[in-house]
Amino acid sequence: MKFVAHALAAVALAATAGHIAPAAAQQTLTISSWGGAYQKAQREAWFNIVEKELGVTIKEETTSGVADVRAQVASGRPTWDLVQQGNYGCALLDKEGNTEPLTPAILGVKGIADNMKGKGWISNLVxxxxxxxxxxxxxxxxxxxxxxxxxxxxxxxxxxxxxxxxxxxxxxxxxxxxxxxxxxxxxxxxxxxxxxxxxxxxxxxxxxxxxxxxxxxxxxxxxxxxxxxxxxxxxxxxxxxxxxxxxxxxLTDCWVVPKGAKNKDLAMKAIEIMSRPEVQARIALYINYGPANVEAFNTGIIKPEVAAKLPSSPENAKKGFVLDxxxxxxxxxxxxxxxxxxxxx
Structure with a gap:
């Protein structure tokens, strides 16, 4: 009887401990973007892939511009781990010191031109x-x-x-x-x-x-x-x-990791995944925007008739220029x- 009592106590203690702090609690990554059909397309094209590969839950919020990111950083405790902005907004935030430097793995991704990224930002669509x-x-x-x-x-x-x-x-x-x-x-x-x-x-x-x-x-x-x-x-x-x-x-939209983001390492991994050609290409399946990674057009995911209407397709891109x-x-x-x-x- 004493053995049984000890065993039951151990089970109860383990259950209580598990309730307080699960051993395999799933991490949450908070991403802020522009909302609406735009963000819905990102969820289908990219966020679902990130969740599956990293085993995380992505919480979505919305931003209205650089002022939001500045406020997050100024608070000293940003609640956003990853934020979408326009390209010169990203460059401005980077210039101000409001972004985390991106990892060499991200900046070394092939297919994204040098004028579509900076020390603390990288383009994701065009x-x-x-x-x-x-x-x-x-x-x-x-x-x-x-x-x-x-x-x-x-x-x-x-x-x-x-x-x-x-x-x-x-x-x-x-x-x-x-x-x-x-x-x-x-x-x-x-x-x-x-x-x-x-x-x-x-x-x-x-x-x-x-x-x-x-x-x-x-x-x-x-x-x-x-x-x-x-x-x-x-x-x-x-x-x-x-x-x-x-x-x-x-024009490009891009990713920045706000300075001081608590899950910055996880955010960097997410950016790396979403910058891959085969993942980048998926955005064109859900909305009329082109991938920033030109190698996405070599994956076979984007059909020729779709590529013909995308500004970043090789044929169309050469007719224009990238905003500085x-x-x-x-x-x-x-x-x-x-x-x-x-x-x-």
Whole structure:
């Protein structure tokens, strides 16, 4: 009886101890991204793979921009382990010291160009700012370059551009004849002078992707500087809208690990997995964005007809250029002030 009593006590103690601290408790990795269909696609394409391979649970949250990451780091106890941001936002956070340095294994991943990563950030997908237009307005001759945005005689009608120096200054210089490979550092005086020539024709300076899409759909404008996914969504809905990848501005979203993240080592492993070509390729199965790793196009996962509509496919990428994230990290604040004054004049 004494033996049985001791055995029962041991079982009870083990059960209690197990309840308090399971020996094989599953780790949680908190990832913050942009939400909506975008983040749902990331879950299907990438997060499920990470969970399975690392044996972790991914908790999802959302971010609205760099200010969120700054606040997380300033708190001294970031609750996010991994965050998605735009490329010049990532470069800015890195410049400010708000990111953890990425491991050599991540930075050494083949297929992701040097201008798509930095000490504390690496790109994960690609989209683009493109020139799009109404086919109902321009039935015969079609626009083909940023110079056509400025050619209001050949292509009359209202325009829409982003209310930001980013994209606007690049498109102005391209329209003025500057080669893509010689854009940076931007000749800002020349760019603002060129923008003056079209200012009266810009009916809407858009503040969101949804707004740029809506004004083109409603025929408030005939031509737009717009994210490729927004224009293609209109075409899919049956709107007579086309775009060109010629002189496209390739933009990336990227991963950063906030400085002081408690699960930074786990976050690094997750980034490494999600940067692999075969994992990168999966994003194109769920949303109209291209992988940042160009080798993803060699995996056979992305069908040719899908690749033809992705800005980062080899055929389309060579028609454009990658937005210089480091340039904008260094100059965004000052040029935004100048741009706002330009709009208000």
């Amino acid at each position: 989209y683009a700012t493109t020139l799009a237009w109404s086919d109902e307005k321009y039935r015969d001759k079609k626009p083909s370059s940023w110079a056509d945005m400025w050619d209001t005689k050949t292509f009359p009608g209202g325009r829409t551009m982003r209310r930001s120096p980013v994209y606007a200054l690049e498109s102005a210089l391209l329209a003025d004849g500057v080669p893509m490979e010689k854009l940076y550092p931007l000749d800002t005086a020349r760019a603002f002078k060129k923008l003056e020539a079209i200012k009266k024709d810009v009916v809407v300076w858009w503040a969101s992707g949804a707004q740029s899409q809506q004004v083109l759909k409603d025929r408030e404008v005939e031509m737009a500087a717009i994210w490729n996914g927004r224009a293609e969504a209109l075409a899919t809905e049956g709107e007579k809208v086309s775009l060109t990848f010629n002189q496209q501005m390739l 994230a480091n340039y904008w990290a260094a100059n965004l604040d000052e040029l935004t002030k100048q741009f706002d004054l330009f709009i208000q004049r």
